[in-house]
Amino acid sequence: MVWLVILWILFFIINMVLIGLNLYQIVCLSDLEADYMNPFESSSRINAVIVPEFILQGVFCVLFLVTGHWLMFLVTLPITCYNMMLFMKRQHLIDVTEVFRFLSAEKKYRIVKLAFYLLLFIIVIVRTLMAGTFSTMLSVIHSNNEELDLRSSFLEF
Numbered sequence: 001m002v003w004l005v006i007l008w009i010l011f012f013i014i015n016m017v018l019i020g021l022n023l024y025q026i027v028c029l030s031d032l033e034a035d036y037m038n039p040f041e042s043s044s045r046i047n048a049v050i051v052p053e054f055i056l057q058g059v060f061c062v063l064f065l066v067t068g069h070w071l072m073f074l075v076t077l078p079i080t081c082y083n084m085m086l087f088m089k090r091q092h093l094i095d096v097t098e099v100f101r102f103l104s105a106e107k108k109y110r111i112v113k114l115a116f117y118l119l120l121f122i123i124v125i126v127r128t129l130m131a132g133t134f135s136t137m138l139s140v141i142h143s144n145n146e147e148l149d150l151r152s153s154f155l156e157f
Contacts, residue, residue: 007067008128014060015121021053022114029107032099043096050092054083072123079116 025046032042061080064073086092094106 004131005128007063008124008131011060011063011124012121012128014056014063015117015124018053018056018060019114019117019121021049021056022110022117024049025053026107026110026114029103029110033103033107039099040096043094043099047093050094051087054087054092057083075120075123079113 028037028042028045031037032039037045057076058080061073061076064070064076083092094102099106
């Protein structure tokens with residue numbers, strides 16, 4: 001049961017990284033929109049994190065599949081397939097010359113992804129807490145008396 005808690009903590013960390021990468025892209029697009037950043041700099045910064053985000057999303061989805069969390073796998077599968085489709089069509093990178101034409105659509109796309117990742121974040125937190133609580137309850141029920149006797153562990157020192 002301890003491995004389940006560790007697994008959900010890993011899912012939590014991956015989800016936090018995905019949220020961070022997505023927020024970074026939204027901030028870069030907002031800076032571009034407010035004219036704080038030039039199009040070349042904004043595009044290069046966003047393009048630098050798109051492929052790692054896609055890879056991490058794919059790993060996230062595959063981890064759910066491999067560990068037998070079928071519902072979570074099915075929840076993450078559509079975004080993974082969409083990312084794969086964008087990558088195969090070579091439409092995943094932002095073009096410097098066309099960035100202003102698609103700025104609104106790119107921002108909306110990333111905000112929808114952020115909402116999805118935040119929903120996934122809530123689910124992962126709840127499942128992590130449930131796994132930790134369940135693991136703690138089982139360890140108290142199935143432990144022997146030596147582990148529960150605090151006095152004996154203090155007297156040994």
